[in-house]
């Protein structure tokens with residue numbers, strides 16, 4: 531495979547191309563890297579390749595003419611290359627793209643400097659814009675090296691043991707398992723016993739489990755596209771059951787009304803059904819309806835009886851299955867006591883509020899908390915929201931959900947709960963045994 535690197539600093543690449551697997555692959559002719567100095571394509575005696583941007587502003591830009599001449603001359607040679615401009619605005623380089631690029635016979639890697647390159651070159655003479663991450667480098671050279679290494683690993687023969695490439699992080703869609711070498715005991719930290727057992731099947735099983743666990747903890751987003759066997763799914767489900775100890779509480783008292791006064795709100799049948807179905811679908815351990823009013827509780831109990839053991843259960847067992855997660859409680863205290871007794875520890879309280887809070891937790895941080903194994907109770911308000919005395923007890927606030935175009939932001943608690951749970955747990959959607967035939971009404 532041939533890499534043509536177009537740069538104003540060809541010397542930048544000297545030592546990286548001499549060392550390690552890259553150096554060896556170049557010596558053995560498995561790869562060829564040709565360095566081209568952009569200044570060689572300038573026509574004036576100062577070999578000028580940059581100029582000031584039109585319209586003013588900071589920095590300098592690569593002029594179009596030397597770039598054009600360089601690219602045209604490279605394209606005139608065969609095999610026809612794919613021209614890549616390294617740029618923070620490009621598509622993010624990731625494992626699959628590196629593998630795909632390794633199928634090419636020839637790549638041109640154009641390294642920018644200063645403020646970048648003239649837009650007309652980017653728009654009309656480049657096949658692909660590639661970024662190595664959401665940060666800005668001084669120039670494209672370091673990025674070109676990253677692309678070179680990530681792609682070269684997939685060129686047959688470059689990495690001696692191809693198994694190691696195939697088993698690296700991302701290759702099977704998962705992160706790699708932890709590895710250990712001698713000594714067996716390092717400062718009292720011991721190598722896991724199974725790795726010393728000599729039992730290959732056990733070692734392989736342990737590695738797969740660890741791989742799934744590390745991915746679950748650090749990059750659950752990868753699980754959605756990873757190739758998972760039924761055993762993998764069973765393991766992940768087990769991990770989910772152990773780690774995600776999530777509870778919901780829909781508070782009817784104390785909440786506030788339009789005037790900001792503390793009230794008890796009345797129960798809504800839709801909240802009972804829709805949030806129970808949501809909770810059951812997303813693996814929530816229990817959904818509490820907090821309602822101190824006796825007559826309201828009587829209605830709720832009656833409805834639950836109908837669906838759990840009455841005609842509703844016979845007519846629609848799926849609904850009964852969802853409503854099994856529902857618990858009635860008179861107060862938040864009662865909810866906390868029940869969770870403490872089930873979990874052996876108090877849950878962290880995560881409050882939701884439509885008003886922005888300074889210390890709000892992002893959904894990414896909250897999702898990490900949810901996966902951490904701590905019991906968590908998400909507090910949902912009815913009426914005009916949770917009363918200050920409930921908000922004051924919260925350990926964290928979830929970022930409010932915002933609309934798109936203007937300040938209108940009046941979601942039903944059912945809609946808000948759905949969005950919140952999906953944001954917290956979407957990486958795990960479809961972990962079930964057969965996601966394709968489990969969708970209904």
Ligand SMILES: C[S@@+](CC[C@H](N)C(=O)[O-])C[C@H]1O[C@@H](n2cnc3c(N)ncnc32)[C@H](O)[C@@H]1O
Nearest residue numbers: 616617618642645646661662666667669670673
């Ligand atoms: C200082 S940067 C220019 C940034 C540009 N003005 C912008 O704001 O998008 C100079 C050159 O570094 C390279 N570069 C910087 N960050 C990069 C990244 N994250 N991935 C790939 N190339 C990068 C590009 O070749 C770019 O033309």
